[in-house]
Amino acid sequence: MNWLHHTFQEYPELAVFLTLAAGFFIGSLRVGKFSLGSVTGVLLMGVLVGQMDIQVSANVKSVFFLMFLFAVGYSVGPQFFRGLKKDGLPQVLFAALMCVVCLVAPWLLSLMMGYNVGQAAGLIAGSQTISAVMGVAADTINQVKLSPDQKQLLINSMPVCYAVTYIFGTAGSAWLLSSIAPMMLGGIDKVRAACKELEKTMGAGDPSRDPGMRAAFIAVTFRAYSINDTSIAAGKSVQQLEAELDGRDHRLFVERIRQADKKLTDATPEYVIKPGDEIVLSGRREFILGEEAGIGAEIIDTDLLNFPVENVMVFVINKETIGKTVKELRAMEYMHGVPVQSIRRAGISMPVYPEAVLERGDNIELVGYKRDMERAIAHIGYADIPTDKTDMIFVGLGIVLGGLVGAMSIRVGGVPLSLSTSGGALIMGLVFGWLRSRHPAFGRIPEPALWVMNNVGLNTFIAVVGITAGPSFVAGFKEVGWGLFAVGIAATAIPLLAGVLMARYIFKFHPALILGCTAGARTTTAALSAIQEEVQSNLPSLGYTITYAVGNTLLIIWGVVIVLLMT
Numbered sequence: 001m002n003w004l005h006h007t008f009q010e011y012p013e014l015a016v017f018l019t020l021a022a023g024f025f026i027g028s029l030r031v032g033k034f035s036l037g038s039v040t041g042v043l044l045m046g047v048l049v050g051q052m053d054i055q056v057s058a059n060v061k062s063v064f065f066l067m068f069l070f071a072v073g074y075s076v077g078p079q080f081f082r083g084l085k086k087d088g089l090p091q092v093l094f095a096a097l098m099c100v101v102c103l104v105a106p107w108l109l110s111l112m113m114g115y116n117v118g119q120a121a122g123l124i125a126g127s128q129t130i131s132a133v134m135g136v137a138a139d140t141i142n143q144v145k146l147s148p149d150q151k152q153l154l155i156n157s158m159p160v161c162y163a164v165t166y167i168f169g170t171a172g173s174a175w176l177l178s179s180i181a182p183m184m185l186g187g188i189d190k191v192r193a194a195c196k197e198l199e200k201t202m203g204a205g206d207p208s209r210d211p212g213m214r215a216a217f218i219a220v221t222f223r224a225y226s227i228n229d230t231s232i233a234a235g236k237s238v239q240q241l242e243a244e245l246d247g248r249d250h251r252l253f254v255e256r257i258r259q260a261d262k263k264l265t266d267a268t269p270e271y272v273i274k275p276g277d278e279i280v281l282s283g284r285r286e287f288i289l290g291e292e293a294g295i296g297a298e299i300i301d302t303d304l305l306n307f308p309v310e311n312v313m314v315f316v317i318n319k320e321t322i323g324k325t326v327k328e329l330r331a332m333e334y335m336h337g338v339p340v341q342s343i344r345r346a347g348i349s350m351p352v353y354p355e356a357v358l359e360r361g362d363n364i365e366l367v368g369y370k371r372d373m374e375r376a377i378a379h380i381g382y383a384d385i386p387t388d389k390t391d392m393i394f395v396g397l398g399i400v401l402g403g404l405v406g407a408m409s410i411r412v413g414g415v416p417l418s419l420s421t422s423g424g425a426l427i428m429g430l431v432f433g434w435l436r437s438r439h440p441a442f443g444r445i446p447e448p449a450l451w452v453m454n455n456v457g458l459n460t461f462i463a464v465v466g467i468t469a470g471p472s473f474v475a476g477f478k479e480v481g482w483g484l485f486a487v488g489i490a491a492t493a494i495p496l497l498a499g500v501l502m503a504r505y506i507f508k509f510h511p512a513l514i515l516g517c518t519a520g521a522r523t524t525t526a527a528l529s530a531i532q533e534e535v536q537s538n539l540p541s542l543g544y545t546i547t548y549a550v551g552n553t554l555l556i557i558w559g560v561v562i563v564l565l566m567t
Contacts, residue, residue: 005052012056012467019046019463020456039131040166042459043159043466050470061464065135066425068457069556070399071450072132073429076549078361078437079346080430083546091543094507095521095550098499102128102522102551103558105494107565109487115161117141117566118154119480122161124562127491128555129169129524132422134158135461136559139420143409144567156469160476165488170526172492177519178530181500185511188534194511195537202355222255223288224304225296227277232294239269252283253337255369258304266371278304282337282368308370311341315440316362317381327354329380338368338376346545348528351538361437382440394432394443402428426556496522509543516543521551 008015019042027041036044083092106127110120121137124130138155146154182188227233233241238254245252254267260276273279278299281288316322321329326340342365343350343358350356358364363384366376377383406424436443445453469476499521503514512535519527520543531540 008049008052009054012054013060015049015052015054015467016056016060016460016463019049019467020459022049023459023463036167037170038455038459039462040163040170042462043163046463046466047159047163047470047473050467050473053471054467056464056467058464061135061461062421064457064460064464065132065422066399066403067453068461069132069135069422069426070395070402070429070432071445071453071457072552072556073426073431074398074433074436074445075450075454076346076552077430077433077435079545080549080553081434082359082361083550088546090507090509091517091546092550094499094503094509094517095547096554097502098495098518098521098547099551099554099558101498102495102555103561106491107562109491110566113483113487115480116154116157117563118157119161120566121559121562122158123165123484123488123491124555124558125158126162126165127169127488128495128522129166129173130552130555130558131162131458131462132556133559133562134162134465136420136422136556137563139422140560140563143420144563153472156472157476157479159465159469160473161480161484161488164477164480164482164484165491168485168489169492170524172489173496173519173522173524174527174530176493176496177500177515177524177527178534180497181515181518181531182511182534184497184500185504185514191511191515191535192537195535195539198510198512198539199351199353199537202351202353221288222280222282222305222309224278224280224299224301226299227273227275227279227296229275231273231275231296233273233279233296234275235272237270237272238267241273252281252288254279255282255337256280256304256307258301264304266369280304280307283339309368310370310373311365311367312373312377313344313363313365313384314377314380315382315384315437316358316360316364317438317440318379321358321380322360324358325354326352326356326358329358330354332379334375334379337372338366341365341367346549348541348545348548349538350541350545384440384444386446387444388446388448389444390446390449391442391444394436395445398428398432399425402426420560423557423560426553430553510539512537512539513543516540517547520544520547523548523551523555 023042023045024038027036027038106124125133141154182191185191257267258264258278344363402425403421406421499518503509515531
């Protein structure tokens with residue numbers, strides 16, 4: 001054990017990776033539906049490993065923290081700036097007001113309990129589940145006129161308060177928004193009924209409005225059939241057959257034909273289907289199954305079905321598509337044979353209802369024959385071709401520019417104040433993410449790389465924080481005591497319940513949007529999942545994206561503000 005202890009002290013990078021591995025493992029363990037999550041798991045393991053008195057360079061956590069903050073801004077940038085437009089302003093204003101409550105409630109509770117600056121920052125970070133506050137607050141504390149030992153004492157007190165309050169901050173938020181909040185809106189049955197009513201106005205579950213667009217995922221299949229004399233297709237042109245099927249609320253497409261003389265050809269609208277022909281139909285699986293008896297016997301033919309079909313994520317950037325509903329897009333001539341399988345907005349899956357409105361920067365998944373896909377993509381925007389390469393010029397330049405902006409300071413009462421390099425990286429991430437949505441030909445960060453920047457970036461920072469604070473963690477916990485847990489419950493509950501009341505009585509949002517907006521402003525994705533499960537609808541996600549973008553930005557910046565308020 002002495003050898004192991006000495007090795008970790010000599011090679012602290014090994015201690016960091018041990019903390020990450022063990023922390024992710026602990027964070028993944030579940031008791032019922034509850035788990036600590038990777039961040040809390042890594043922090044606790046960092047504290048444990050830190051008992052070996054391991055010294056890790058502060059530059060390590062700075063590098064990974066900047067990477068994390070840039071990735072956060074990059075992810076939410078499009079929605080942040082879209083929210084500044086007229087139609088998004090109510091949600092932006094709501095999110096801003098709720099974030100103010102998220103700051104004021106922990107601040108007043110900290111004053112009442114006599115907490116120091118570090119403890120107050122830890123309380124905000126844990127109760128509002130915004131781990132990045134610790135990094136931004138630490139940067140700001142380092143600018144205050146205190147001795148190095150005093151600064152380190154304050155910084156080391158943050159993870160203690162964070163760890164104690166984070167548990168209810170996560171699990172409690174999901175419980176409050178999925179169970180208590182619906183009661184404040186008239187009861188869960190009333191909220192569910194309101195969701196179903198809104199879904200109907202958006203065309204969900206109503207085949208007469210737009211068949212096959214009820215669900216967020218459309219299971220598209222390609223199947224081959226042999227046409228005989230009794231087939232409904234015999235003697236009809238491709239255009240006539242598709243129109244007849246569409247009239248039955250069965251949107252199917254004829255993609256390919258093998259004529260009776262064995263000649264293979266792509267389907268054309270005017271081609272007349274004859275007995276003996278073999279055709280390929282595409283569409284929703286249940287629609288094709290419903291028409292099998294009338295079309296003919298299904299056949300398995302590798303040559304007939306062997307043609308290029310693509311699943312492509314497409315950025316919505318063309319003006320002719322922005323603002324269209326899914327139903328309007330689907331009716332366009334260029335969308336023939338190309339269903340919309342899914343929509344993602346700021347990384348969140350959105351319900352694909354006929355009346356759902358497409359916004360700039362949305363990522364929509366199309367599936368279809370290569371020829372049809374190229375035509376549709378040309379009208380919609382830019383194909384996000386899968387790649388494993390990250391535009392590191394874009395990422396590196398963004399972090400550098402953000403850091404330079406954040407390093408600039410102004411003097412208030414003789415005290416130099418700045419956004420800090422971390423705040424600058426966040427702001428520049430917002431700008432660069434918005435630029436990417438406007439000009440997606442550059443600035444590509446694949447989702448796996450973005451995951452690494454977000455999760456490994458944040459958790460490496462947390463690991464170093466835990467290791468550094470390890471020796472003083474126990475003493476700090478004795479100082480704040482278990483009373484902090486009760487304070488954390490209040491700091492979590494007050495903003496959430498206040499948000500529900502503001503959304504209902506001041507902004508008069510729809511009940512589904514109230515829950516989604518409140519979860520978004522508090523950046524609690526776990527609560528969004530719990531809400532959607534409880535109300536049995538995906539509609540809350542419509543209120544989540546803009547408020548999440550605003551909340552993720554302001555709550556991180558509160559790391560600077562809480563230090564200023566407490567000093």
